[in-house]
Amino acid sequence: MEKSRPLWDNPLQFVFACISYAVGLGNVWRFPYLCQMYGGGGFLIPYFIMLIIEGMPLLYLELAVGQRMRQGSIGAWKIISPYLCGVGIASIVVSFFLSMYYNVINAWAFWYLFHSFQDPLPWATCPLNSNHTGYEEECEKTSSTQYFWYRQTLNISPSLEASGSVQWEQALCLTLAWLVVYLCILRGTESTGKVVYVTASLPYCVLIVYLIRGLTLHGAVNGLVYMFTPKLEQLSNPKAWISAATQIFFSLGLGFGSLIAFASYNKPSNNCERHAIIVSLINSTTSVFASIVTFSIYGFKATFNYESCINKMILLLMNTFDLEEGSVTADNLSEMKGYLMATHPQEYAQLSPQLRNCSLEAELDTAVQGTGLAFIVYSEAIKNMEVPQLYSVLYFFMLLMLGIGSMLGNTAAILTPLTDSRAVAARFPKEVISGVVCLINCVIGLIFTMEAGNYWFDIFNDYAATLSLLLIVLVEAIAVCYIYGIRRFEKDLHTMIGRKPNWYWKIMWAFASPLLIISLFIFYLTDYILTGKLQYQAWDATQGQLVTMDYPGYALAVIGLLVVASTMCIPLGALLTFVRKRLKRESVSTTA
Amino acid sequence: MLRVLLLILSVVAVGHAELCKPDAQNAFKVRLSIKTALGDNAYAWDANEEYLFKAMVAFAMRRYSSKSATQISNVLLCNVTDRVSFWFVVTDSSKNMTAVPGSEVEAAIRMNRNRINSAFLLSEKTLQFLRITSTLSPPVEPSTPVWLIVFGVVLCLIVAGIIFLIVAGIQQRKKKNKESTERENLEEKGEVTVTVENGIPCEALDLKAGHVNGVFAADDERFTSL
Numbered sequence: 001m002e003k004s005r006p007l008w009d010n011p012l013q014f015v016f017a018c019i020s021y022a023v024g025l026g027n028v029w030r031f032p033y034l035c036q037m038y039g040g041g042g043f044l045i046p047y048f049i050m051l052i053i054e055g056m057p058l059l060y061l062e063l064a065v066g067q068r069m070r071q072g073s074i075g076a077w078k079i080i081s082p083y084l085c086g087v088g089i090a091s092i093v094v095s096f097f098l099s100m101y102y103n104v105i106n107a108w109a110f111w112y113l114f115h116s117f118q119d120p121l122p123w124a125t126c127p128l129n130s131n132h133t134g135y136e137e138e139c140e141k142t143s144s145t146q147y148f149w150y151r152q153t154l155n156i157s158p159s160l161e162a163s164g165s166v167q168w169e170q171a172l173c174l175t176l177a178w179l180v181v182y183l184c185i186l187r188g189t190e191s192t193g194k195v196v197y198v199t200a201s202l203p204y205c206v207l208i209v210y211l212i213r214g215l216t217l218h219g220a221v222n223g224l225v226y227m228f229t230p231k232l233e234q235l236s237n238p239k240a241w242i243s244a245a246t247q248i249f250f251s252l253g254l255g256f257g258s259l260i261a262f263a264s265y266n267k268p269s270n271n272c273e274r275h276a277i278i279v280s281l282i283n284s285t286t287s288v289f290a291s292i293v294t295f296s297i298y299g300f301k302a303t304f305n306y307e308s309c310i311n312k313m314i315l316l317l318m319n320t321f322d323l324e325e326g327s328v329t330a331d332n333l334s335e336m337k338g339y340l341m342a343t344h345p346q347e348y349a350q351l352s353p354q355l356r357n358c359s360l361e362a363e364l365d366t367a368v369q370g371t372g373l374a375f376i377v378y379s380e381a382i383k384n385m386e387v388p389q390l391y392s393v394l395y396f397f398m399l400l401m402l403g404i405g406s407m408l409g410n411t412a413a414i415l416t417p418l419t420d421s422r423a424v425a426a427r428f429p430k431e432v433i434s435g436v437v438c439l440i441n442c443v444i445g446l447i448f449t450m451e452a453g454n455y456w457f458d459i460f461n462d463y464a465a466t467l468s469l470l471l472i473v474l475v476e477a478i479a480v481c482y483i484y485g486i487r488r489f490e491k492d493l494h495t496m497i498g499r500k501p502n503w504y505w506k507i508m509w510a511f512a513s514p515l516l517i518i519s520l521f522i523f524y525l526t527d528y529i530l531t532g533k534l535q536y537q538a539w540d541a542t543q544g545q546l547v548t549m550d551y552p553g554y555a556l557a558v559i560g561l562l563v564v565a566s567t568m569c570i571p572l573g574a575l576l577t578f579v580r581k582r583l584k585r586e587s588v589s590t591t592a
Numbered sequence: 593m594l595r596v597l598l599l600i601l602s603v604v605a606v607g608h609a610e611l612c613k614p615d616a617q618n619a620f621k622v623r624l625s626i627k628t629a630l631g632d633n634a635y636a637w638d639a640n641e642e643y644l645f646k647a648m649v650a651f652a653m654r655r656y657s658s659k660s661a662t663q664i665s666n667v668l669l670c671n672v673t674d675r676v677s678f679w680f681v682v683t684d685s686s687k688n689m690t691a692v693p694g695s696e697v698e699a700a701i702r703m704n705r706n707r708i709n710s711a712f713l714l715s716e717k718t719l720q721f722l723r724i725t726s727t728l729s730p731p732v733e734p735s736t737p738v739w740l741i742v743f744g745v746v747l748c749l750i751v752a753g754i755i756f757l758i759v760a761g762i763q764q765r766k767k768k769n770k771e772s773t774e775r776e777n778l779e780e781k782g783e784v785t786v787t788v789e790n791g792i793p794c795e796a797l798d799l800k801a802g803h804v805n806g807v808f809a810a811d812d813e814r815f816t817s818l
Contacts, residue, residue, distance in 0.1 A: 110743075110746075114738075114740075114742040114743050114746075115738075115739050117738050117739070117742055118738050133725055172743065173743070176743065176746065176747055179747070179751065180750055182754060183754050186754065186757050186758070186761075187757060187761060191757065319623065319675070319677075322673035322675040323675055324675060325625060325628065325676070326627055429761075429765070430761075431758055431761055
C-alpha cells in the first residue's frame, strides 16, 4: 500500500502559506529604504517592471515544478535531470544557513514584545548612572532607543574580534523562538496549514491599525510627501533598476526550495498559475502598503525631532540672553538669531557651537534599513505616541508573525526533502526529524546571541544567500527550459491545469528572466571585486555611534565558505552523478 | 538724624549690592519657566512672588539648621530679568551681614526642594537652581523583571502545546499500527480482501462490514405495509 502524500486541506491554505512565506520582514524594512533612496514614488516603475519580467515567471516556474514533481527540492530536480541533484542540495544548504540566523530576529522581536508590558517603556528614558546624579554616559551620547538596542538588547562588543559571552536573556528568547517554530512544523502540513491562517492575515490587521494611527499622527504628511514625490531622475541610475530586480527576487523567496516544498503538497490539479500571480501581486502591494505606514511613521518621528530641536534652540537663546518667555517662537527664531547676533556679538559667538540649524529635510533624509529601522526607528516613534504599550505590543507581534511565517517556509524547505528520502523517513518519525533540525539550528544560533553576535548576523544576512540564490535560480530556469525542455513542461502544465502557458510565460522563462539574472550576477561579482575590502559597521560605545571597520581574516574566510558551500554543490552534484553512472556502467559491462 | 539714617541706608544698599551680584561667591542664579509649566494659568512675577521666594529660602535655611534665625530680610534678590531669572544670596545677620557659605545654602535648598517647587506650582525642570545638582529619583523596579513573567507564561503555553501534539501523534500512530497489524492478520488468513479507495480502506468507511446497504434498509418504512 502506497503511503499517500500529506495534502493541504484546501487551496486557500497553500496560498496563505506562500503569502506568509513571501511577505516577510524584507517588505517592512527593506522596501521603504529602497523607495527612499531611489526616487520615492518613481521607484515603483522599475519595481513593477521587474515584477513582470522576473517575479511572476520565476514564481510560477517554482510552483509548477513542485506541484508536478510532488517532491521536495532534491527529488524534484533529480526527476528533471539526475545531474541536477546538486541544485536541490544547494537549496537546502542555503535554507539551512538562513534558518540559522533568521530566527534570531524572532528572538529580538520576542524580547521587545515582552518588554512592552511596562510603563514607561524601557527604551523611552535613559537609565540613571551609578550615583544617580545624571543619566548613563553612553545613553547621553546617543539616544535612549539606540542605547536600549545596542546595550541592553545586544550588549554589543566594540568589534567582531571581541566575541564576549553568550547573553542568557537572548539565548532564552532564541530557545523560545525555536520552540514556537517546532510547535508549528511538528505535524507537517497538518499543523503548518492551520498556523499560516494566522501568520498570513494578522500582519495585515496590524498594518491597517498602524495605517490609521500613522496617518493621524502629527507630521505624518511630511513623510508621505517626501516619499511619494517622484524623483524621476533616479530612473537613469542603474542602481535603481538593479535594486528593484534584487528586491523582487529576494522578496519572493525564490531558490530556497520552500516554494517547491509547499507546492509539492498540492493536489495535481491545483491552478498554480493563478496562485503565482496572486501571491506575487499581494507581495508587492504589501511592500507598498508597508512603506506608506513606514513613511507616515518617519514623518511623525522627523517632525517630532525637528520640533524638539527648535524648542531646544529657543530655550538656549532664552536662557542665555534672559529673554521673556514666549518672546522667541518657532516663527521668529531666525530673526531673533540675527537680532541677537547684532546686539550681543560676543555672547552670541560663545553660544554658536551649541546652536544647530534644525532642518526637517535632514531628519527625513536619515534613511535606515534592516534591524535599525525595525527596532530603533519604529520604537522611537512608538514611545512618543499615546498609549505606547498597545502600539508596541501590536507592532512587535506583527514582526513576530512575519518572521515566523518566513521561518515556516525555510524549515519546510529543509524538512520536505528529508521526509521524502526513504533513508531518513523510514527510521525516524516526522516529529523526531523536525526536533533534531530545530535543536541543531538553535545550538548553532547561540553564536548570534554572543556580544559580537550582531556582527556575525550581518555577515550571514549579507552573504549567505545573495550570490548562491542567483546561481540556483539561474540553473533552475535553464534546466526547466533547455534540459527538461519547454515543450515537455508545457504539456505537463496542460495536464495539471488544463491549458498551456501563453507566449508571455514562455518568453520570460526562456529568455528574459535568465538574462536578467545573469546581468544581476555579473553586477554583484564586479561590485565585490571593485570594492576590494569588505567592511562592516561596529558600535563605538565611547562615541555613541557606528564606525566602519575592516573584517578580520577569519571573517572573510567564513564569508567565502558561506558562498562556496552552496554554490559548489551544483557542479559537485553533477560530477558525483556522472562518476556514479560511469561506475555503474562499468560494473554492468564487466558483469555482462 | 535724617542724614545718619540716609548714610546707614546707603551703606546697607552698597553692602547689599556687593553681596548680591551676578557670579558673586555665595550667590545662586535661579531661573523660572512659569509659562512653560502653567500655560494659561501662569501668574505674573511681581514683588509678592519675590516675597514668597524670600520666605521659602528663609524657611529652608531655618529647617536645615535649627539654630539658624534667618529672616526674610536676610535673603537678597537682584538682577531680576524678564526671563524670570535672578540671583539671590543669604546673609547672616549675626555675622555682620556677610553671606552664608554657598554649601550651606545648597544643602538647605536640596533638602527642601520639593516644598519650594510646590509653593510655586513648578517642578525641578521649571524652577531651576543653577549650580545646585538635583538627585534624580530612580525608576521603580519590581523584584522580578516584568519580561521574565511574560516569558514564563508564553513558554509554558508553547511547551504544553508541543507535548499535547506529540502525545496525540504517538496515540494516533499506535492506533494506526494496531489497525494495520489486525488487517495483516486477516489478510494472511485470506478471509478479507481489502479494497482501498484513495488510500482509505473501504472497511474504515463502514465498520459494520454489513452486506446490507443502510440507505435502502431505512426505506422499508416508506413502503406501506400490506
